[in-house]
Amino acid sequence: MPPIIEMRGITKRFGALTANDGIDFSIEPGEIHALLGENGAGKSTLMKILYGLYQPDAGEIRINGQPVRLTSPAEAIVSGIGFVSQHFALVPKFTVAENVVLGHEGSRTLHPTAMSTTVMETAASLRLLIDVNAIVGRLSVGEQQRVEILKALYRDCKVLIMDEPTAVLAPGDIAALFDILRVLQGRGMSVIIITHKLDEVFAISQRVTVLRLGKVVGEVRTQDSTPAALAQMMVGRQTVTVARNTDHRRQDAVKLDVRDLRLTDKRGGLRLRGLSLEVRGGEIVGVAGVAGNGQSELVSVLTGMAAPDSGSVTVGGAPLPFRDPKAVSRLKVARIPEDRLKGVIGDLSVQDNLMLESVEDFTRMGHLDRARIRANAEALIRAFQIKAAPTDLARTLSGGNIQKIILARSLGHAPEVVIAAQPTRGLDIGATEYVHQKLLEQKERGAAILLISEDLEEILLLSDRILVIYEGRIAGTFAAQDAQIDQIGALMTGAHPHA
Amino acid sequence: MLNLKIERGPAPLWLRPLIPVIAVVVTFALVSVLILWAGASPFDAVYQLLINPLTRTSARADILMMATPILLTGVAVAVAFVCGYYNIGAEGQLYAGAIFAAWVGVNAEGLPPVVAIGLMLIAGFLAGMLWALLPALLKSWLSVDEVVTTLLLNSVMLFIVSALLNGPWRDPVSGWPQSPTIALNAQFPVIIARSRVHLGFIVAVVVALAVWWMLARTRFGLELRAIGKNREAAQFLGIPVRRRVLAAALISGGIAGLAGVGEVGGIHYYLIGSLSPGFGYTGIIVATLGALTMPGVMLSALFLALINRGAISANRELDVPVYLSDVIQAALLLVTLAVLLLNRYRIRWGR
Ligand SMILES: Nc1ncnc2c1ncn2[C@@H]1O[C@H](COP(=O)(O)OP(=O)(O)OP(=O)(O)O)[C@@H](O)[C@H]1O
Ligand SMILES: [Mg+2]
Numbered sequence: 001m002p003p004i005i006e007m008r009g010i011t012k013r014f015g016a017l018t019a020n021d022g023i024d025f026s027i028e029p030g031e032i033h034a035l036l037g038e039n040g041a042g043k044s045t046l047m048k049i050l051y052g053l054y055q056p057d058a059g060e061i062r063i064n065g066q067p068v069r070l071t072s073p074a075e076a077i078v079s080g081i082g083f084v085s086q087h088f089a090l091v092p093k094f095t096v097a098e099n100v101v102l103g104h105e106g107s108r109t110l111h112p113t114a115m116s117t118t119v120m121e122t123a124a125s126l127r128l129l130i131d132v133n134a135i136v137g138r139l140s141v142g143e144q145q146r147v148e149i150l151k152a153l154y155r156d157c158k159v160l161i162m163d164e165p166t167a168v169l170a171p172g173d174i175a176a177l178f179d180i181l182r183v184l185q186g187r188g189m190s191v192i193i194i195t196h197k198l199d200e201v202f203a204i205s206q207r208v209t210v211l212r213l214g215k216v217v218g219e220v221r222t223q224d225s226t227p228a229a230l231a232q233m234m235v236g237r238q239t240v241t242v243a244r245n246t247d248h249r250r251q252d253a254v255k256l257d258v259r260d261l262r263l264t265d266k267r268g269g270l271r272l273r274g275l276s277l278e279v280r281g282g283e284i285v286g287v288a289g290v291a292g293n294g295q296s297e298l299v300s301v302l303t304g305m306a307a308p309d310s311g312s313v314t315v316g317g318a319p320l321p322f323r324d325p326k327a328v329s330r331l332k333v334a335r336i337p338e339d340r341l342k343g344v345i346g347d348l349s350v351q352d353n354l355m356l357e358s359v360e361d362f363t364r365m366g367h368l369d370r371a372r373i374r375a376n377a378e379a380l381i382r383a384f385q386i387k388a389a390p391t392d393l394a395r396t397l398s399g400g401n402i403q404k405i406i407l408a409r410s411l412g413h414a415p416e417v418v419i420a421a422q423p424t425r426g427l428d429i430g431a432t433e434y435v436h437q438k439l440l441e442q443k444e445r446g447a448a449i450l451l452i453s454e455d456l457e458e459i460l461l462l463s464d465r466i467l468v469i470y471e472g473r474i475a476g477t478f479a480a481q482d483a484q485i486d487q488i489g490a491l492m493t494g495a496h497p498h499a
Numbered sequence: 500m501l502n503l504k505i506e507r508g509p510a511p512l513w514l515r516p517l518i519p520v521i522a523v524v525v526t527f528a529l530v531s532v533l534i535l536w537a538g539a540s541p542f543d544a545v546y547q548l549l550i551n552p553l554t555r556t557s558a559r560a561d562i563l564m565m566a567t568p569i570l571l572t573g574v575a576v577a578v579a580f581v582c583g584y585y586n587i588g589a590e591g592q593l594y595a596g597a598i599f600a601a602w603v604g605v606n607a608e609g610l611p612p613v614v615a616i617g618l619m620l621i622a623g624f625l626a627g628m629l630w631a632l633l634p635a636l637l638k639s640w641l642s643v644d645e646v647v648t649t650l651l652l653n654s655v656m657l658f659i660v661s662a663l664l665n666g667p668w669r670d671p672v673s674g675w676p677q678s679p680t681i682a683l684n685a686q687f688p689v690i691i692a693r694s695r696v697h698l699g700f701i702v703a704v705v706v707a708l709a710v711w712w713m714l715a716r717t718r719f720g721l722e723l724r725a726i727g728k729n730r731e732a733a734q735f736l737g738i739p740v741r742r743r744v745l746a747a748a749l750i751s752g753g754i755a756g757l758a759g760v761g762e763v764g765g766i767h768y769y770l771i772g773s774l775s776p777g778f779g780y781t782g783i784i785v786a787t788l789g790a791l792t793m794p795g796v797m798l799s800a801l802f803l804a805l806i807n808r809g810a811i812s813a814n815r816e817l818d819v820p821v822y823l824s825d826v827i828q829a830a831l832l833l834v835t836l837a838v839l840l841l842n843r844y845r846i847r848w849g850r
Contacts, residue, residue: 305735326737335735342735347728348721356725356736363718370716 002065010059019045021214037211038428039400051083052076082152092137142173167426170454198227252281255448261311271297273472279448286463294472303335304328334415346395351377384408418449522835539817548809560694566804570703571758572782579751582723588649589755590779591656595630596623596756601770604681615685627756635748639741678770687765699761711793
């Protein structure tokens with residue numbers, strides 16, 4: 001059988017940068033194919049070309065052996081290609097069913113009930129759990145992703161591209177996603193999955209293509225390879241050692257004290273129900289939990305974006321004002337938001353993004369000090385190995401490099417407290433490693449670090465203490481030495497281990 | 500068979516500077532239908548509209564005079580639009596400025612000209628701000644849509660002007676609905692001999708340059724741009740979004756007010772109901788055509804003034820209605836918006 005998709009000699013340049021450099025890439029029918037590579041290697045670019053979002057400067061694409069020119073997503077969709085991007089393309093105010101059908105209505109008149117029934121059937125046939133009448137803007141990230149998958153399937157795709165689908169998912173949701181992908185595979189569909197997690201590559205894929213600096217450096221059958229071999233291919237050298245937090249003895253004063261937070265959301269749902277926690281200087285406290293148990297709300301309050309109904313937060317003894325991001329960052333609280341797009345302004349330059357949070361330090365009587373701004377950017381770009389020039393627009397950076405802007409900005413200025421929400425989401429192995437090192441450095445410096453992550457492994461690796469969040473409060477605390485994964489897992493899902 | 504394909508993706512770099520040119524060409528192609536209908540040759544009309552005014556000194560000066568108010572309203576609109584505040588009320592703010600300027604001017608008897616004119620400018624700026632204040636506050640406190648409120652206040656302002664001119668300010672000498680004439684020492688000096696180009700032109704250029712500098716080089720300007728690009732992220736970064744938008748709205752109103760000052764102090768020397776033939780709305784066209792950048796706004800103000808002046812020539816020489824220039828401006832706005840949209844796509848010839 002010919003490959004269902006064949007990309008030959010694909011080259012794509014952005015100005016002086018060659019994002020894809022003569023790439024050959026092919027997909028067999030019914031296979032799950034992992035696409036691997038460091039941040040900025042060109043994975044998303046290649047997939048956007050396949051989806052008709054970008055036009056290659058050279059090379060050709062064949063589908064079922066036939067040369068095609070995909071000049072728009074509409075054409076790619078007709079050719080049976082579906083794309084779930086790193087950033088979702090959903091209309092927040094529409095229901096799930098409306099989002100799924102949008103652009104593919106079939107007839108001029110819409111019958112709301114018929115519409116939701118067909119969407120529901122599609123979902124059920126794939127064992128996708130989702131309320132088709134829910135408003136998309138109110139769904140969790142994981143649920144929104146399911147809507148995106150549903151959208152692609154509703155359009156009858158044969159090849160589903162998923163750009164870092166697991167980056168936004170909790171472990172349980174990842175397992176569920178993989179189940180869905182296997183169901184699709186069982187029906188003869190092919191899946192291209194981009195991920196930075198090697199264990200996921202081995203869990204789900206049959207073949208792997210590795211990109212480095214825009215070129216293919218290897219294409220192997222997954223079972224013939226090892227994580228170490230893939231990692232080495234990706235970075236082009238022996239892989240880094242894993243940084244791990246081993247010194248749990250330190251006992252400084254409490255720097256971040258959160259007391260009895262309660263928060264009701266706009267719909268009247270209780271999101272935080274008396275949440276308390278404290279973090280000492282030199283300590284990393286990990287908050288583990290299934291997405292949607294109040295993590296986002298906690299982060300919103302601590303980063304100055306939301307006010308709780310009641311409760312208090314103090315930083316080094318000083319009360320933390322609510323809904324005042326400036327005051328929060330003045331208290332030397334470094335903030336890593338869970339959604340990159342809320343932390344970076346895509347249409348401004350990298351250098352502006354790197355200074356806006358402390359703009360007063362770069363201003364003389366209201367006038368911007370260009371030289372200082374540029375110097376600051378150059379220093380941070382070097383220190384955090386951001387692949388960009390200071391004057392590039394932030395939105396032209398790869399996902400991982402956008403995340404590095406946030407890290408550089410927040411960790412670059414000696415913080416007292418670090419609120420790190422999903423800090424390594426979407427980062428490659430090397431960069432993840434790097435972030436972990438930076439967080440450990442902050443611990444060494446004596447900063448208090450609150451790490452909110454859906455990646456349990458990350459939490460186990462870095463934390464001195466582990467808190468489990470469930471339904472808006474802390475359901476259990478473990479010292480790192482005697483953390484039991486199964487106990488943590490049980491608490492995360494609401495079981496009472498002592499009952 | 501060849502056909503036209505439109506695909507997403509940014510227009511190629513070489514195309515971008517051509518966008519205004521394309522807009523202009525398409526607009527004139529469209530408008531030439533009307534010109535033919537009015538019984539003139541489109542080529543002659545284009546000559547009269549775009550070339551003829553540039554060949555004569557007096558017409559060139561007229562262009563500068565005509566560019567003065569729309570440069571100011573264009574800058575005013577752009578300042579607000581940059582941070583995502585859609586101020587449609589420059590027309591009303593212009594009249595607010597004109598009222599205060601006329602009042603100061605009428606009562607400026609005996610003051611040195613520098614003081615009189617300075618006071619008029621300050622008063623006009625404050626008046627524009629004042630008239631912009633209510634919608635700005637409603638927006639920042641209650642999130643009331645500024646498009647609606649600023650637009651409605653334009654009509655309210657027209658009533659106020661008409662009430663003033665038919666009541667307390669009716670010219671005691673002629674009895675016309677126009678204010679008394681401002682004092683001689685409050686009248687703007689002419690800056691080009693034998694023309695009607697007045698001090699207001701310099702004010703407009705200085706304001707445009709100041710705003711240019713502000714947007715590019717100051718913290719305030721950067722923050723405004725940040726808010727316009729991504730409000731939520733701007734908030735996260737600690738920018739006081741509401742305060743900044745409020746400030747931008749007021750500055751926008753003030754600059755629009757200056758346009759009114761110029762018309763009273765430099766052209767009419769009194770307040771009348773027909774002071775502005777929609778300069779406030781033309782400002783929206785100027786700002787949009789100029790892509791909200793100051794060099795762009797300056798160029799498009801001059802260009803629209805050229806068309807306005809050209810329409811007078813065309814009317815005289817070819818007997819096409821002067822309203823032609825209004826039609827061209829409106830068409831130009833629509834075409835520009837369409838071309839800007841196309842800017843996000845590529846057009847390809849393919850099989
Ligand atoms: N629209 C664009 N304009 C300019 N440069 C771009 C554009 N899109 C991507 N690039 C550049 O191309 C390179 C490859 O980017 P791409 O998004 O494909 O990386 P990636 O492999 O998906 O990385 P990540 O794992 O971080 O998502 C990067 O250096 C990026 O800055
Ligand atoms: Mg990517």
